[in-house]
Amino acid sequence: MLKTVAPIFLGICICLIGGLSGCNSTSSEQTENKNKAGKDTYRTGELAVQHGMELFNQHCASCHNFSENGIGPNLAGVTMEVDKEWLLSFVANPPGIIESGDARAVALFEKYQQYMPPFPMIQEEDLEDIFGFIHKFSQGERRSKNNRPGGLINPIPDKIAFSNLTLMLEKKLVVPASAESAPKTRINKMEAIPGNRLFLHDLRGKLYEIKNDSSLSVYLDLAETLPNFTDNPGKGTGFGSWAFHPDFVNNGLFYTTHNEPTGTAPADFAVPDSVRVAVQAVVMEWNTVNPLSGTFAGTHRELLRVDMVSGAHGFQELTFNPLATPDTDDYGLLYLGIGDGAAALGGHPYLCNSNQYIWGTVIRIDPAGSNSVNGRYGIPKDNPFVDVPNALGEIWSTGFRNPHRISWDLNGSGKMFITNIGQHSLEEVNLGIAGADYGWPEREGTFLFDVDANPELVYPLPEDDGDFTYPVAQYDHDEGTAVSGGFAYAGTEVPELMGKYIFGDISRGTLFYSEVDEMINGQQAPVYKLKVSMNGELVDLEKITEGRRVDLRLGTDTEKELYILTKGNGFVYKVVGCEEIVL
Template sequence: MPRYVLPLLVLITLSLFFLTSCGSSQSQEASAQDSPEVSFVRDELSVQHGQELFNQHCAACHNFQETNIGPNLSGVTSSVDKDWLVSFISNAPEMIDSGDERAQQLFKKYNLYMPAFTMLDNQQIEHILGFIHKFSQGQKKSQNNRPGGILNPVKEKIPVANLRLVLEEVLTLPASDTASPLARINKLLAIESSQGERLFIHDLRGKLYEITDRSTSQAYLDMNSEYPDFIHVPGYGTGLGSFAFHPDFEQNGLLYTTHTEPANAAPADFPLPDSIDAKLQWVLVEWKADDPKTKGFSGAQRELLRVDMVSHVHGFQEITFNPLAQPGEADYGLLYLGMGDGGAGMRYPFLCDTKEQIWTSVIRIDPLGENSANGQYGIPDDNPFINEPTAVHEVWARGFRNAHRISWDRTGSGKMFISNIGQHSVEEVNLGVAGGDYGWPNREGVLLFDPMANPELVYPLPANDSGYVYPVAQYDHDEGNAISGGFAYAGTEVPLLKGKYIFGDIPRGKIFYSEVDAMELGQQAQVYQLSIEFEGQTTDLPTLTQSRRVDLRFGLDGAGELYLFTKANGALYKVIDCKDTSALAMIDD
């Protein structure tokens, strides 16, 4: 009898056909689906690793929507016993030769023989099945079984550049928990004062620190003592979200923060419809320091804005002032706030795909004004939708699933960068355009997204597509999971970084860059990966932090020098050099 080798998982999915066509398997199907003992890995890094393995071994023959070269995988993990699948992937020939009835029936029926995949260990098989399970469930729950889904939207791998960042540890922030992440540090910001530069960093669990002598930190503000309703659990970016100092802080003492409180803690300025329950509220607060020059805050605060959220995820992200705006210019003293969809994009897309709602937007307000509906802030008269009666006038741009970070190129181009965290396919770097529609929940990257179809898939753009602002750099989930927005390098100490926008991936801790000059609307800039060196040794951030999930963030000091920091160990690192590894190799030769 001839034997033909198939790609990994062909017989797994053929087993689905066998099980669902044999009456004796019904009880096994039910137990696979309903038994509490049956579980699949669900954490994002394991599932993503499973996708990498799937794309490597299986994607050419299989998808989750239709029979291709191999059978449709949709539903296999809820129809076939998991232990049997694990054993069959590990060593199909052994199961056939041992007399396993199901394996022998498959071999007899299809005359196909899958070899033992000894190169895959048990953890890799678990990750593959975790990925298949997640995609299968997405397909099962979708209201629209749309064909043509793309599993690997950016097939080209990100090249590793011949550049190696040299890191120096500045300090470790005080631990705010005993388990990883030890400190949920989230943003670094420098301000200029008559005393010289002041450097601030904050922990999502509630404390804003001032770095006092470049090696120690001192608590400047503690949300836990100021707001009894302050919450920072269950995580997902909740807590003390972001902070920004007014450009005239030394004169007016004004500081701005965002934080989370329980649902219904107070009436929301932007409530959800009555039919939708809020899970929490995001709040924007103005603080007025009695003495802006002191090392600890004392003063008063007032609430500016409160917004209901459908879930705990994708809330307020960056708040920032345009550092390029000068006194007398239209943008001076105006506060930008990046706001995600709050989880509404998949469940209530009508809250997102419109100028008449505030979610998925970057808003732009005058914190010193009072012409808003609640009278607590102003709405600039040059905001793009100010003359549209039904639009939310605070909105400056919209269509972001989770507008993670906002920054400006301080070296001459003036480009505004807005990073956007994707659903399960594409991570984006965008250029800010007033009035722009960035597509969510109808677009993800330069691809179509359908909120009614499988949320793990994207689709080709329709013909004659128009009306959306697309990213200028993107990468897919073979390379990372969630973008950590960054900065165009603006310093002088590391000349090899000149002209580069540095960003990365939050959980995996990869560091990327694109050339600022190549980041133009209507085209995709090449993304490159940087390597790192610490204490004379080439390493990577998972190794350096001794954590599988790094939780990477970036910051600049007043001189434009680059820092990175990680929640995994609560450490702040400065980039003190960048080495050309190709030149080093020539020297070694």
């Protein structure tokens, strides 16, 4: 095992060869040294690269970096300059390569005066992940335009500690497969709707009603109903999200988001002509003739359409404020998180760092109104940018890379939580504040991000920090790669979770919590890990999902109890208890 190798030896080894890249790879990922074109191949999977980064920070970072020579050489670009087979053979037998007279090995030894024995016990899988990370980082250095110094590979060195809490899970149901090959399902959201009913959906088009905690029936199939519906390209395209009007039992209205091919119809929010469009994102309103029916029958209309630069980071959470009552201004207003569409690193950062563009924002609209440009929805008069010249009145807040989930604390504080998936360094939980700028692409977490520098790095904040709003909880990529929000627990069956905001990591399946009372604007609340058990035994979601990417989602039921969903295999687990161990 790699962890059995003395850190100094591994550090010297990698030090002599240089290199950085990956994090967790999957069994389907190519690990041969050469591709068909004869070029070296390195792991690119997000989990392989993350794992490689974790190993690098643990064993190599004390001797190596990617900006300058230290105890060992600068590793930037080593995977592009040196043949991979040479790198692997050197790690396997450094003295032998040096004694053979190899020019590079001899030159490195003469410069650094470090000599080590071979380490054949280093597992190939771990080494592949390390090189994958080095390679990815080197690619980032190559695309850098300004060679900015001072980058941080590991912005939060301290590891998140496990709490004394263990969530007890019980499998409740398995959603039917929507494809023959993996991922068999793409389940994404589960929550109760007005009328005390419980719904769940699959990105490939089906909206299900869950009955008696264990059976499913199809309420609506967008793929069959909408002729231009598409769930390609990307992991997030398809039937993205949904929200039922708070007065659904009377007016029969609900809303969905989905994708359609480029050019299907003119976009209400189009990119400039010089920018390539990969897919369109659409918000629809549905009006059922019978709100009590188990299947949809009625009409639908389009509210708005947006061009997206890529199939990633598109429309995310669609929701109503559950705390709003008919006598408040927020009642019946629809919130929608919109990602940057990968525009920031696709050469178009101006599209997602301004209140003049819709990308990288949370919008707030009135589906019953008509004062929008297209006349199909309304712009609330109290939206923060309504009276700002040249700004979009729809925008409620800006500065998001990928605002994945939105929820509210139902237990008195009324806090609004917006989780934002970061680039390569930080994952965020933010408090929702009207008019706030959360920083992307100039900030990632509580750090500076530079689109013209290596995108695998962040930097310390400058003294003239600007008027940005920072997350109230965050973690870096030693802990995970993509945050999954998240609910302030509001049920009654697990009292140990009261006062806690529960969230997780999509890829790794790690579960976290922060105390709601400690999540205060301008501060970062401590984050704690939660253990998980089933049938009285501790379990790892990565193992029970039989894949390194867990694809974790969280949901709630009609009683506000908490559920864990694994997107790719369709498993739905209920949190039925919480064991507290007194430390």
